Amino acid sequence: MYLYLLLITLSLDFPLASSVHRVSDNLRKKLDAEEQNAICCMNNLKCCKRQEQSTTFEVKSVITDCPNLKCTNWSKSHQIVVHNNKPVTEKLTECNQKLLLTIKINNEGMPSDKSQYVIIDHITDATTLKKVRILNPYAVRIRQDPVLQVYGLKFERAVNSEAKETVYNKYNRNYRGCDTGNENPTCGVVQNEGKIVPYSTGFCCSCDPEKNRLREEHANEGQWTLDAGVPEYHKNHPGENDYEHYKHYGFTGRDGKMVYGRSQKRADKSVNYQQFTELKDGKFRQRRGGQSCDDVDLDSLPESFHESTHCLTFANLWYSVYQVTKPKIVHRLRIQIFQKYEDCHGNTHWMDLTLGKVIELGTQKLSFVDKDFVARYCAEEIDMNDAALDYRSLKLLIPERRVVDPDQFMLLPRKMMSDDGKTCDTVGVGYEAFNKQKKRCALPQGSCLGNQPKQLEESDMQAEREGRPGNYFLKFFGTLAEDPVGYNSTGQIQYIKLVYMKRHVSNLFFELNADLVTLLKPNAYATITEIYTDATNPEKTRIIVKVTNSGLLYGVFYVRMSGCPLDVPATFNNIASKSVLIPAQHQHIFNLYIEYFLPVKDLYCTIHVHNINQEMLAVREIRIHRYDRCICIWHCECVCYVADAGLKCYLMSLNSYHAAGFQGGFPEATHLVESSYLDELLAMFFHMFIFLILTLLIMGLIKALLGLCSKEIGLWGLDTILGTEKPDVICDNKDCEYRNDVGISVAGQFCLNVMFFFLYPLALFNLCIRKFCFSAYTLEDDECSCEERWINYEGEDDLCPGKSSKSSGGGEEHGSSNFSMKYTTSEDKSVGENESVSGLAK
Numbered sequence: 128m129y130l131y132l133l134l135i136t137l138s139l140d141f142p143l144a145s146s147v148h149r150v151s152d153n154l155r156k157k158l159d160a161e162e163q164n165a166i167c168c169m170n171n172l173k174c175c176k177r178q179e180q181s182t183t184f185e186v187k188s189v190i191t192d193c194p195n196l197k198c199t200n201w202s203k204s205h206q207i208v209v210h211n212n213k214p215v216t217e218k219l220t221e222c223n224q225k226l227l228l229t230i231k232i233n234n235e236g237m238p239s240d241k242s243q244y245v246i247i248d249h250i251t252d253a254t255t256l257k258k259v260r261i262l263n264p265y266a267v268r269i270r271q272d273p274v275l276q277v278y279g280l281k282f283e284r285a286v287n288s289e290a291k292e293t294v295y296n297k298y299n300r301n302y303r304g305c306d307t308g309n310e311n312p313t314c315g316v317v318q319n320e321g322k323i324v325p326y327s328t329g330f331c332c333s334c335d336p337e338k339n340r341l342r343e344e345h346a347n348e349g350q351w352t353l354d355a356g357v358p359e360y361h362k363n364h365p366g367e368n369d370y371e372h373y374k375h376y377g378f379t380g381r382d383g384k385m386v387y388g389r390s391q392k393r394a395d396k397s398v399n400y401q402q403f404t405e406l407k408d409g410k411f412r413q414r415r416g417g418q419s420c421d422d423v424d425l426d427s428l429p430e431s432f433h434e435s436t437h438c439l440t441f442a443n444l445w446y447s448v449y450q451v452t453k454p455k456i457v458h459r460l461r462i463q464i465f466q467k468y469e470d471c472h473g474n475t476h477w478m479d480l481t482l483g484k485v486i487e488l489g490t491q492k493l494s495f496v497d498k499d500f501v502a503r504y505c506a507e508e509i510d511m512n513d514a515a516l517d518y519r520s521l522k523l524l525i526p527e528r529r530v531v532d533p534d535q536f537m538l539l540p541r542k543m544m545s546d547d548g549k550t551c552d553t554v555g556v557g558y559e560a561f562n563k564q565k566k567r568c569a570l571p572q573g574s575c576l577g578n579q580p581k582q583l584e585e586s587d588m589q590a591e592r593e594g595r596p597g598n599y600f601l602k603f604f605g606t607l608a609e610d611p612v613g614y615n616s617t618g619q620i621q622y623i624k625l626v627y628m629k630r631h632v633s634n635l636f637f638e639l640n641a642d643l644v645t646l647l648k649p650n651a652y653a654t655i656t657e658i659y660t661d662a663t664n665p666e667k668t669r670i671i672v673k674v675t676n677s678g679l680l681y682g683v684f685y686v687r688m689s690g691c692p693l694d695v696p697a698t699f700n701n702i703a704s705k706s707v708l709i710p711a712q713h714q715h716i717f718n719l720y721i722e723y724f725l726p727v728k729d730l731y732c733t734i735h736v737h738n739i740n741q742e743m744l745a746v747r748e749i750r751i752h753r754y755d756r757c758i759c760i761w762h763c764e765c766v767c768y769v770a771d772a773g774l775k776c777y778l779m780s781l782n783s784y785h786a787a788g789f790q791g792g793f794p795e796a797t798h799l800v801e802s803s804y805l806d807e808l809l810a811m812f813f814h815m816f817i818f819l820i821l822t823l824l825i826m827g828l829i830k831a832l833l834g835l836c837s838k839e840i841g842l843w844g845l846d847t848i849l850g851t852e853k854p855d856v857i858c859d860n861k862d863c864e865y866r867n868d869v870g871i872s873v874a875g876q877f878c879l880n881v882m883f884f885f886l887y888p889l890a891l892f893n894l895c896i897r898k899f900c901f902s903a904y905t906l907e908d909d910e911c912s913c914e915e916r917w918i919n920y921e922g923e924d925d926l927c928p929g930k931s932s933k934s935s936g937g938g939e940e941h942g943s944s945n946f947s948m949k950y951t952t953s954e955d956k957s958v959g960e961n962e963s964v965s966g967l968a969k
Contacts, residue, residue: 149477149478150465150478154477155476158465161246162467165248180243181238181239182243182271184230184232185231187228188229188249189253190252191224221498222641222642224641225641226250226638226639228639229634229635230245230269230635231633232271232632232634233630235629237273237606237626237628238271238274244267244268245267246266247261247264248261259647259648261646261647262645263466263643265639266466266467266477268464269460269462271459273609274457274626274631275456275458275626276625276627277613277622278622278625279452280452281450283522284448285447286554287445289444289582290556292573292574293439294435294438295435295438296418304434305435307436312329313329315438324558326558326563329436329562330342330437330567331431331435331436332434339567343563343567415567417572439557446525447525448555449525453518454514460489460504460635461487462485463481464479464637464639465478488504501636501638502637504633504634505634506631507633509627509629509631514627516605522544523536524536525620531612531620534602535584536600537580545557551575552576552577554578556575586598587600605626605628606625606628608625647678647679647680648680649680650680650742651738652676652677652788653675653738653744653745654677654745654787656674656675656760657673657758657759657760657761658672658749658758658765659758660759662752662753662755663754663756665725666724667721668725668751672704672718674709674715674716674717675714676713681708681711683707684737685704686719687704688734688735688749689734690732695727699721729750729751729770731751732749732751733747734746746786747759752770755768756768757770758774762776762793762794764779824881826884827885830880831878835873845871848886850890
């Protein structure tokens, strides 16, 4: 318990550690170096280290007064709330003055990924609109992520990476001729829900041009259509789409749109063009199918055997097509604010005004409001022409692979895409466009199948190998972000991110508590501390003015007398001294002389202090009394020796006190108390001693009060204190009676109980000393035994047992009847019982 009390007392007597959050030594060295570099760069010194960076900062700082909410009718329940979606209207109010800081950030290109520091050691004074230096500079650490342009994506459909034409003719083994019917087509059929996809059976090319023309006209009239069974698209879940459905192959139904794009005829590179020309031996071949047409009439086989079958096949890789939406600019900054200060030992440190936390601001979080500072973010709108992607005319293709590789993303113009698969030489070409192409049998093999994603991918890869920029890969349109792909909660691709490399301007606005900010103004602070006037010689009056430069920088000052009454010459108001340079926190004594007889016996004038800019800084009234000396010192009004019969101090008004250059209130007499650590330690132990005494007294008082109600509680422990402990009493006679009390009055018991907790430990200590230090001491030579005492009720108290026994025997002889009582201990009783038992046994 005593240890607990000691800890409580220590916590009360000694103050807790300061709540100033100091920075680490490494950060302190970094901040000192940045401050030194800022000073060098401001003064254009050689020590300035300027680095060419893509980010520049422009700083504007103003110090102003805080609005006093206590003087307004605002509700007490008004609270500062942080808004993430719009600028807050709350301002910093719990202060006397605040610093309004604006940092303009100009980014162009890739910003640095390291922390950048902005030193604020000069601010603009709102009263004078001049830039002045501050005693404790600020440092703002800014670390920003690259400015990103985020493009949202909307899933539209899936397209195949490569639609290829497969040709079968009589040169293929087991070829039985061209059949595009429903029963047993040569190309096979593509079915959806048991229905054949239109135009999926391909077309035939004969050696007869007229027959090919008729078939082409019949194909343009349209085949059967499917009115039902079209699956619903899951644009937000492309993984659930049925890519085997015929709609992905170019069929959209009766109301499908026909998209006309710029057609680029590209034949399959694998085609042998010699097959489409007349051979030297005079034989002719079908231009698209490649089969010979010379033996058609000579062969007994059916005519369809000499026709080629042209089928449209698709690769295994598919691309998801996304619509690109208008981009959003995303900018994120992490900010910390530090201020330099000096401790009581003269050491300089940097304290973290953000208390070790990092403030995150940007387009996602526009403001942060705290007790001592407010931070806001805003950015200028960008020109959409500077965006990396023309989102209105581009489509994004993402390959459907297990691993998402942003380097394989492709951007294609809308005119190269087919929304319904009915346009040749576009991405997403389908069966209908392939079947309905004009003069299809007269065209080379692979016609209508140009501009496929795989072909475009190969062209970009070839350009990249040759060191040229490609035309379709996303990475050729801009700089990809570190994590360029964004996903939604279901794991589907939702947006892509590119770095915005054009000029981007953002602004940071801060409101900081500036109650401890000190402005270092030269020629700004002066105090008239003392004025002495000596008019003992009316022909030459001397005025002594002591001026103190109360600022933290040097100042050039001079004094001038003014405000004299009209009874004196006007030249009295033009008496002035020369300008003098006064260092900071130093004084200078100015001497003014009136070399003219004083026409008035008692007059009052004023002394003005001006700086080099002719600005009046202090003014004080003086008194001149003929044939007398007057004193105007500190906060007292002017008094004269003779006229006032003494030098009693009369307090000047508070306005006059401040006009003289003093600040704050009047000085009051205080008792100077000097104490050391030893004094505080002794005071602490004294307080502990008093506390312990009072505690023990209260505990004793409680025992005494309880003893009045209960005799057992009141008597407990008193026998130990009084030394009246008795052994258990065994009476040989039934008339023996023992009274269990200590033989003191109730008032005595009450007083002993009050002091019980002081006396009881001492009594226990005494018993311990007697037991351990004097336990070997015995009274072997004592004739009387204290264990046995005979009390003669006739008044004779024998001291020795022998004598008592003789007296007892003599009494029997004389026939006298004397009664005696013997007190025995429990040990005597046990011994006696053993003897009696042995006697009976005998």
